Amino acid sequence: xxxxTQPPSxxxxxxxxxxxTCGGNNIGSKSVHWYQQKPGQAPVLVIYYDSDRPSGIPERxxxxxxxxxxxxxxxxxxxxxxxxxxxxxxxxxxDLSVFGGGTKLTVL
Amino acid sequence: xxxLVESGGGLVQPGRSLRLSCAASGxxxxxxxxxxxRQAPGKGLEWVSGISWxxxxxxxxxxxxxxxxxxxxxxKNSLYLQMNSLRAEDTALYYCAKSSQGVVxxxxxxxxGQGTLVTVSS
Numbered sequence: 001x002x003x004x005t006q007p008p009s010x011x012x013x014x015x016x017x018x019x020x021t022c023g024g025n026n027i028g029s030k031s032v033h034w035y036q037q038k039p040g041q042a043p044v045l046v047i048y049y050d051s052d053r054p055s056g057i058p059e060r061x062x063x064x065x066x067x068x069x070x071x072x073x074x075x076x077x078x079x080x081x082x083x084x085x086x087x088x089x090x091x092x093x094x095d096l097s098v099f100g101g102g103t104k105l106t107v108l
Numbered sequence: 109x110x111x112l113v114e115s116g117g118g119l120v121q122p123g124r125s126l127r128l129s130c131a132a133s134g135x136x137x138x139x140x141x142x143x144x145x146r147q148a149p150g151k152g153l154e155w156v157s158g159i160s161w162x163x164x165x166x167x168x169x170x171x172x173x174x175x176x177x178x179x180x181x182x183x184k185n186s187l188y189l190q191m192n193s194l195r196a197e198d199t200a201l202y203y204c205a206k207s208s209q210g211v212v213x214x215x216x217x218x219x220x221g222q223g224t225l226v227t228v229s230s
Contacts, residue, residue, distance in 0.1 A: 001170065033216055035153070042203060042220040043145075043153065054218060086153050090213045095167050097143070097155035097215040 002091035003012060005102035011106045012077050020103045022070040022087030030089045032070040037102075043054045046085075047072060074105070082107045110134040112204045115223030120194055125151075128224055130187040130204030135219075138162070138182035140205035143217060144189050146200035156202070157189065159209035172198075188217045194228045203224050 005023040013016040021031060032050050035043040045054050047063040050070065060075045074081055087100040116128040132143070142183050146230040157168045157178040166178055177190040187204055203219040 035209075035217070037153075042222055043217070044220075045216065045218050048208070048216045048218075084152075086214070088153075088155075088217075090215050092213065095213075096169055097158065097167075099145075099153040099155060102152040 001094050001096070002089065002098050004073055004087055004089065004098055006085075006087060006100040006103045008101070009104045011104065011108055012074075013108045014077055014079060018074040018077050018081070018105055020072040020085050020087075020105065022072070022100050023068055024070075024089065025068060027068055027089065028066045028082060029071050030065075030091075032063065032065050033088045034072045035086045035088065036081075036083045036088065043086065075103075076081075077107055079107050110206065112130060112206060112219060114204045114221045114223035114224035117202065117226045119227045119229065121230050122195060122228055124194055125190070125192045126194060126226060126228070128189040128191065128202055130221060132185045132187065132204075135206070136173055137180075137185040139210055141165075141212050141214065142180060142187045143205045143207060143212075143215060143218075144178060144187075145203045145205055145217070146198075147199075147203070147223070148200045151200075154200070155168075155215070158207070158212040158215060159187070159213050165212045167212050190227070191226070194226075196228050199226060199228045 034047040037043040050065040144156040206219040208216040
């Protein structure tokens with residue numbers, strides 16, 4: 001089955017830019033969605049279709065997808081952005097959805 | 109306001125069954141696909157199953173195929189997950205999630221419930 005690979009952790013100083021990657025075989029041909037999950041809370045959709053933002057999500061959150069890597073970029077990082085982030089795709093070859101293992105974003 | 113409220117979780121012995129429910133409100137339930145996603149303690153998210161708006165398309169993760177059955181009752185704005193032959197590795201917080209579209213493959217989960225905990229242990 002399709003595998004999505006994320007770094008376990010990313011650290012960034014406040015005000016800087018965080019980039020969280022999601023690797024997969026030819027992931028650029030798939031639509032990637034990203035979720036933010038804070039401790040003790042349900043996940044929240046932050047990016048869908050690679051780069052679209054749901055209403056209410058700050059413009060600081062953006063996404064891109066090409067080749068074998070999709071990237072979630074968070075600009076001007078704030079303490080409140082500290083959370084786990086998951087990428088997700090639909091694998092049409094096996095007809096099921098797949099999540100990456102998640103990346104813990106730490107704001108220093 | 110969209111609300112998804114899961115229920116039915118609890119402690120169950122291996123090999124037994126459990127049925128989860130998800131009560132939906134605040135949107136036109138029969139316009140959208142619905143999904144179940146689980147999270148084992150301290151672990152990441154795992155997609156479990158999805159069902160299209162009219163139940164015409166259903167998908168399951170390999171880990172639950174043949175043991176779990178997803179269903180919905182549009183008249184009652186409710187989603188269900190029948191879980192049979194439960195194993196210790198099924199222990200997780202089970203989330204009900206709404207898709208932004210009516211079909212299963214879109215699987216863009218724009219609203220989530222708070223989850224119901226299933227513990228499989230003797």
